């Protein structure tokens with residue numbers, strides 16, 4: 001596996017691959033890799049001749065009071081995992097090389113509408129930061145295809161919209177959420193949880209499953225199902241940010257005639273903000 005820190009080096013390798021006529025799949029990450037990330041890598045390997053993974057903890061997508069400094073940085077372990085998966089190149093740029101003029105003067109990419117809902121409402125500027133770094137990384141790596149996790153469901157929609165709106169010649173592939181055996185979605189932020197919090201965190205998936213059953217059985221309106229779920233999360237010790245049933249395409253509040261739904265959750269366990277989601281396809285009646 002090539003370990004690439006400079007943009008010049010990345011461009012040289014990309015140039016060689018272009019001459020060879022090989023295709024490239026890309027997996028952007030913030031590191032501290034777990035099996036969810038490795039699922040993305042495995043999928044990427046089936047989609048192209050070469051796989052590039054980036055690790056970059058992007059300051060532009062973190063709010064002032066968020067966990068940028070605390071975010072786990074585990075390069076050596078990450079490198080070994082990627083090596084074992086047969087990744088061709090790991091791109092590990094420095095913040096100063098990505099944002100040489102600082103964040104304030106940086107040109108940005110903003111995907112309107114969808115970026116302002118849900119996580120975008122709670123984390124102002126977050127999706128601007130995500131869209132900007134993903135656009136920059138796409139320009140650097142120049143992939144044919146890029147893989148993103150469905151765990152970050154809204155992020156995936158933001159990126160699909162950016163690629164479509166800006167006519168980027170890149171196929172975006174969503175990869176299903178990888179879970180622990182007890183249902184908790186794998187996340188680098190799970191490492192912030194105490195043993196007791198970790199045990200309680202399974203209630204997010206359990207609550208979404210209960211909501212799915214209620215939706216499929218029509219036992220209550222969407223509003224009452226959301227209300228009950230919020231009460232259940234609070235009783236378990238969470239501070240819910242949102243727990244909501246949405247149209248899976250627009251992410252707007254679900255209407256009774258919608259068939260493709262997604263339950264989206266963001267909830268604090270102590271100071272740790274966890275997100276998850278569950279897609280539901282209703283039968284066409």
Ligand SMILES: Nc1ncnc2c1ncn2[C@@H]1O[C@H](COP(=O)(O)OP(=O)(O)OP(=O)(O)O)[C@@H](O)[C@H]1O
Pocket residue numbers: 028029030031036037039040147148149150151152175176177178179185186187188189190
């Ligand atoms: N459990 C998972 N299953 C599938 N994909 C995942 C999972 N967790 C993260 N990903 C995907 O991996 C990519 C990199 O995500 P990131 O490095 O932020 O990991 P993370 O564990 O989600 O971290 P955090 O929870 O701190 O945001 C994203 O496309 C994300 O959706």
Ligand SMILES: CC(C)(CO)[C@@H](O)C(=O)[O-]
Pocket residue numbers: 028029030056058061130133134152155
């Ligand atoms: C896509 C991403 C790597 C951009 O920084 C990040 O938001 C993530 O890890 O999901």
Ligand code: BAL
Pocket residue numbers: 061062152155
């Ligand atoms: N996986 C999303 C990255 C973030 O929370 O900043």
